[in-house]
Amino acid sequence: EAQVTQNPRYLITVTGKKLTVTCSQNMNHEYMSWYRQDPGLGLRQIYYSMNVEVTDKGDVPEGYKVSRKEKRNFPLILESPSPNQTSLYFCASLHRYGQGLAGYNEQFFGPGTRLTVL
Amino acid sequence: RKEVEQDPGPFNVPEGATVAFNCTYSNSASQSFFWYRQDCRKEPKLLMSVYSSGNEDGRFTAQLNRASQYISLLIRDSKLSDSATYLCVVPRGVWNTDKLIFGTGTRLQVFP
Numbered sequence: 001e002a003q004v005t006q007n008p009r010y011l012i013t014v015t016g017k018k019l020t021v022t023c024s025q026n027m028n029h030e031y032m033s034w035y036r037q038d039p040g041l042g043l044r045q046i047y048y049s050m051n052v053e054v055t056d057k058g059d060v061p062e063g064y065k066v067s068r069k070e071k072r073n074f075p076l077i078l079e080s081p082s083p084n085q086t087s088l089y090f091c092a093s094l095h096r097y098g099q100g101l102a103g104y105n106e107q108f109f110g111p112g113t114r115l116t117v118l
Numbered sequence: 119r120k121e122v123e124q125d126p127g128p129f130n131v132p133e134g135a136t137v138a139f140n141c142t143y144s145n146s147a148s149q150s151f152f153w154y155r156q157d158c159r160k161e162p163k164l165l166m167s168v169y170s171s172g173n174e175d176g177r178f179t180a181q182l183n184r185a186s187q188y189i190s191l192l193i194r195d196s197k198l199s200d201s202a203t204y205l206c207v208v209p210r211g212v213w214n215t216d217k218l219i220f221g222t223g224t225r226l227q228v229f230p
Contacts, residue, residue, distance in 0.1 A: 035220075040126075040222060041222065042122075042205070042220045042221055042222035042223065043162070043205070043220035044220075045217065045218075048217075058217070088159075090161055090162075104150055104152075104167040104169065105150075105218075106164045106167075107154075107162075107164065107218065109161035109162050109163070110161060111160070111161055112159070112160070112161055114159075
């Protein structure tokens with residue numbers, strides 16, 4: 001089954017304790033990204049990766065790191081979590097259908113990770 | 119103007135009703151647009167894409183008005199299972215589909 005998986009699904013931690021949220025996709029997609037979703041703010045992109053070893057900042061990268069050592073995995077790292085990073089996090093990979101005006105992209109999202117930082 | 123703006127709702131409609139949501143966007147260069155559906159506490163999933171004047175898929179119709187820079191989603195014959203949040207998604211650039219801007223969503227509640 002084609003899917004994006006994330007782990008853990010739920011995490012409660014304390015300020016300053018480093019954590020990693022893993023993300024893996026089995027669709028051989030080149031493009032992957034991380035989003036956070038907060039009430040009233042919608043989905044905001046944290047980081048994205050266009051391919052192995054190619055990553056770039058999204059709209060809210062502060063306090064986060066990522067790596068893309070292999071195509072299927074795109075972990076999100078919080079070196080020193082703070083309470084303002086309490087949020088619902090989604091990993092996504094992107095597939096391109098067709099080309100030009102006849103084409104479109106579809107984002108496939110993981111199930112989400114609900115993170116609480118105390 | 120915000121990059122993508124939606125009425126948060128909720129829209130409360132009875133089964134069988136027709137309901138429409140609008141979404142305005144600021145990037146006049148955008149060529150393709152999307153509606154995603156998100157169930158409570160679940161991941162968003164693509165519902166429809168639109169890159170010309172409109173797109174229809176069963177009970178769902180997405181329309182694009184480039185002059186006024188808005189897209190709409192029309193749902194006919196609403197079902198209980200249509201209850202969800204509908205996210206409007208617009209690329210930040212012309213073909214910059216790597217950066218998708220998500221609206222905050224419009225919540226739909228269909229009641230019996």
